[in-house]
Structure formats: C-alpha cells, structure tokens
Amino acid sequence: MYLWENMPFILIIGSLVGAFIMAMFARWKRDWCPYLTIISVGFSFILSCILVYRVAGGEIIHYYAGGWRPPWGIEMMIDELGAMMLLLLSGSFLLISIYCIYAIPREIPPSVSGWYYTCFLLTLSSMMGMVATNDFFNLFVMVEVTGIGACALVAAKGEKLSTEAALRYLILSSTGAAFLLFAIAFAYQITGNLNMTYVAAEMAKVKDQFPVIIWVMISFFTIGLGLKAALFPLHIWLPDAHSSAPSPSSAILSGLVVKVYIVSIMRVYFLVFGFDVFTGTYMRYLILVMASAAILFGSFFAFVQVNLKRRLAYSTVAQIGYIFLGFGLGTAWGIMAAMLHIIIHAFMKVCLFLSAGAIYYQTGRKKVTEFTGLGYQMPVTMVAFTIASLSMIGIPLFGGFITKYGIALGSLEANNPYFIALIVLSGLLNASYYLPLVWQAYFVSGPKKFKLEMDAIPFSMLLPIMITAAGVIYMGIFPNGPLSFLGKAVARFLL
Amino acid sequence: MDDYIAKVVFRYVTLVVVIYGFYVILHGSASPGGGFAGGTILAMGVLIYFLVFGEQWRGKLRESPMDLAVLLLGLGAVVEGIKFLVPQTHGPVGAPGTLFGGGWVSLANFCIGTLVAFSILNIIYLLVEEE
C-alpha cells in the first residue's frame, strides 16, 4: 500500500507542502491560515499516531528515498525514540496551533501573521525530518532549516528586542551548523559513508587508526549540536530569544526545538561513536561537568530574573542540564531518564509558556512580582501553572519526579552518588523560584478583596494549557507505558 | 550609480553574462555546471544591470516564474514517479553528451535554473526595497 510504505516521507513532505500552501494563502486569504494550519498539523498527528502504533508492534520502519538502498541513498529510520519524538512534536504543535488562533493576532503585527504559519509548518517539517533521518548530510540540512525557521519565529514579533535576539540566535546557530558540517566532513573522510549505520560500522573498525580525527570530530559534534541545544556555556543566545519571542514561539523553542538537537546528539554519541569512544575521549566527563554547571547556574540565573518569560527561559537552561546529565551517566536508567525528561519537560514548558502568554493576554502582566490575586482572576490557568511548577520542583505524583528519580537511580548505577546531592539541591533551587509565584497568586491579599471568577480568555487558548497540565499528571502517575516503550531504544543505545 | 563608462560597458557585458547563463543551464546534462550554477550566472547578469542602471522588475507577477518552475518540477515528479530523474527513458532524447542527451533531466535543469535565478533576484530586490 502506497501510504503505508511511504509513511515517514509523507509525514515530512506533508508539512512542507502545507508550508508552501500557507505561503500562498498569506498573500491571498490571511484569515484562513490558522485553520488550514490546524488541518495540516492534525494530519501529521494522525500519521505519527499510526507510526507509533506500528513501532509499538515491534517494527523498525526504514524508508529509502527514491528506492535507493543505503549506503548510496538517503535512509529514514524510525525507532522507538524517533516515533515517540514524532508523536510529541506533532501533538505539541497541534495544541500550540490551536492556541495560536487568538494569541497570534494579539502578539504579532497582522501583516506577517500569514507568514508566521509558513515558518511554523516549516519548522515542524524540518524537526520531524531531523528526528526521522538516518543520514548525516540530511541531518545537516534539516538542522539549518530548523535554525532559519526558529529564527523567523522569534523575529516575527518585529520589535527591537526580538529582532536583535533573532540575529544573535541566527549567527550563533549557523556557527554551530558550520561546526556540524565540518564534523560530518571528518566522518566522511575516515569512513567514506554518510549513512549513520554504515558510519558506525566503519568507525568501529578504524577508531584505533585515527585517534586524533575522532577526537576532533566528537568535539566538533559537541560544539555544533551543543550550541544549538544550549548546553551551559553555549546557552547565551537562549534567554533573549526565548523571552522576546511571541508566547507560542517561546513554547515551541523552549519545549521542542532544543530537544530535537539533543536527540540527534544522543544518537551521534551512542549509535555512531559508541559508548567506548564516548568515554575514552573524556567527552562523557565533560558533558557531566557542563550539565552539572547548567543545572546550578541556570537555576541561579533564573532566580534573579524579574521578567516571567526570562525566568522560564533560564529554567530551560537548567532543565537541559538534566537531560545531558541523564545520558552523560551512560547507564540504562540515566538514558531512560533523559529520554523521559525530553517528553515531560516538553509538556511542562509548553504549559508554563502558554500560561504566561494567557496571563499577558488577559491582564497584560509580564513581571513575576505582579502575580497577586491571579489565582482568583484566572483559576484554570493558575491551576495548570501550579501543576507544571510542582512538576518542575519534582514533587511525587507529578512528571518531574519520575525523571529525578530515574537520574538518581542512574547515578547509583554509575557508582557516582554525588549527583543525588546535586538533584536535591537543584530541586530546592527550583522551589525557590517557582513556589513564590504560586504562593503570591493564591495567598497574598492585595489592597482589595478578590472574587473567584472564570478566566476571561478564549476556550481555544485554555484547552492546550489544560491538556498539557493533564499530560504532566498522567506522566507522573502512569509512567509505565512510555517507560516500557522507550526501554527497547535504551537497550539499543547501550549495545 | 551614475558613471558613463560603466553604463557603456555593462550594457553589453550584461547581455554576454545572460547568454552565458542560459548556455550553462542548457548544457547541464553534457558539461560541468547545470541548473544551479547557470541560474546564479543568469541572476548575476540581471543584477549587474540593476546595479548600473537602477532599474528593476517591480511588477506584481515578479514571483510567478518561481512558482511556475516549482509547479512544473513537482508535476513532473508526480507524473513520472521514481523514474523522474533517470535519463534516457522518456522525452526527446539525443545522443549522450550532446545538448538534448539528458531527456527529462534537461527540462528539470531548466526549471531549476529559472527557480534559482528568480529566487536570488527576488531576495535582493526585497532587501533593497526594505531600505
């Protein structure tokens, strides 16, 4: 069956064609764009659900572009991690595109709103391509397209700050892409292949022959993809870009865009280089150090921010540290916790950023000191915000607890129990900058008495916030389904 | 730019550059180069004219050749399927190494050349107009 065989290709091309159609409608009928975007993303979501169903049945889906088999052609491979990421990406984009209907006209000028959806779909398409591809050069192209699309999402606001942040993001991300391209050149030089599976097979044979090139190559991969994934000393573009963007863009950038780079870097480390090279070049220890620094300093920086979205952006730096710490430990539980945290953090950050956007939509408040009485003015949003905050801190029954527990187990497996102290400390730090907001919203009484009333925002903005909050609770109470699904991917990573 | 020498010289140089661009595009199947390189040369020829004489295409249909080329390529791919870029199976085929030796590839090359030339021109026109 045509659709069944070519499903990964149709999934990626579908969004790309959607982007082109949206560019047409941006010139012609601008009002239709949000609804057409929802249809296009919904199509991707249905296809991703089918892909997850197929992969859950024990099948690893290979697709060969144009019928050319590797090592000559471009191969797409969807394993458990890839299928999970595809579902996460298309699901989150579906929720955010529903949120966009009313949020976008408020936040960006009407003349560019049609083009915003073009970049929206372009980013979705290239991110799904990055997750699905098994070819190095295809990976580079997708990385660059994602970079351009994400910069356009930031710059769409058209203000001073967002333009400057977008330019800085663009310069740094294309520098990172240049490093990535050089690393791919080294991979092609010593192995003669561009397909990741074949590069890995060849690398295992020649790794003793070219120690210096492998050293340079793994460093360049770390710099290139780490710069885009905002690993701690390379995170300088992140707070400006994420806080000055429109709220839906912030949710996309913070929750999803940095994650796909992490998925790529995990694949490069574990599937291409293998665990021995990863440890033998001391890159694993460097990752552990940088991740620990990210957790501590990201939390510290978040603590001193006054702007709500800036505080959330620095919190992202810290949470990226968790993911790197998880797979840097290199044990089964650590990698599992990293993969789970990619999903749970996407839920949490999308929920938090959309809530921040909703608060701005209804009350026009941007600062963390202005939360007084919000718990009575917009109860549903604040309940979702509270759930996501408690999950960030790592309270049991919420999603964040599962990953903290997993990383703790992983550090015990790696005979390195010091990281448990780090996790406890960072939980306290998270509490110190999230709990005051919640406390202020509910328990601080202002000059006048507040009456409990319903949120004055459209239901289409409330729905994504509620669904993501429900997702956080679901992942906290029933983590078994994703755990057993990702278990096979972890087993393949540690082979 | 208001320079007499430049105006006199580039009035003819533009023509030569544009013709050379078409040459490279059309001989894409028989020589190094092809759609991308030829399209760039074509765009450069038109750009020299724009830089020297300050005249550009301001019409509403400026982006339509680009769309048309994409449409043609996409339609070709849909109609032909996997065999789309395999040479010498369909279309007007000449001897290999000559002008029409590529079959459909020559046509695709022409579309790509148009696409590249007009994309470059449009991007630079847009940048200039925004000033």
Next chain:
Amino acid sequence: MKIDFSILLLNYPYFVSVIIFCLGCLCILTQHNLLKKVIGINIMQSGIFLFYIALGNIKGGIAPIFDPAMPEAAIYINPLTSTLILTGIVVGFSVTAFALALIVKLHQFYGTIHAPHIIRMRSLG
C-alpha cells in the same frame, strides 16, 4: 613527537581549509560590526566547502559526466562531495539573506550596526 612536514605539504588543501575556517571563526568572535560577523560566517563556510571539495578530488580526475567517447579507464572525481556542497551553498545563501534582512531592520531601529553601540542603547532603554 616528530611531525612529518611532508604530509602537510602533500595535503595542503586540508591545511588551508582549516586555516580559513579558523579565520572565519576569529572574524565572528572579534568583529563588532554585525555585517562583518555575517561575512565571518561565510568565510567559515567557504573553508568547509574547500575541505569537502578537496576530499572528493582525485589528481588527474575529470568531471563525472557519462560520455561514451571517453576511454573505459578514465578516472572520475567523486561527485558526491560536490553535490553536498551545492546544497551547503544554498543553505548558506539563505542564512546570509535572512541575516542581512534582520540587520537592515536593526539599522532602522537603532541607526547603527555596531554591536556594542546597540547593546549600550538597549541597556539605556
């Protein structure tokens, strides 16, 4: 460790491309003018393109175009790297165009494209 300089001389395109790459990186890091930073990205990418082309080249090889008139034993260069670089050039061009558009916009806002001036004006409010 004794370094064999004859290897460097034999493989000088790699050496030159790494130097160009480092120059571009230096240009991005040290220049204050935003336009020069964008030029730095382009220099960096040119270094990588040279590396790829040197990777695919064979001494005495010819362009890989099928021609029945050619002898059977002709040596063709590796076309894969050239095609990859074609894609790389397109991507680099689009990045440059986008960055230039953003710089034009920044110039409208601040009246300058000198990065420290922009940062100072932003911090003053």
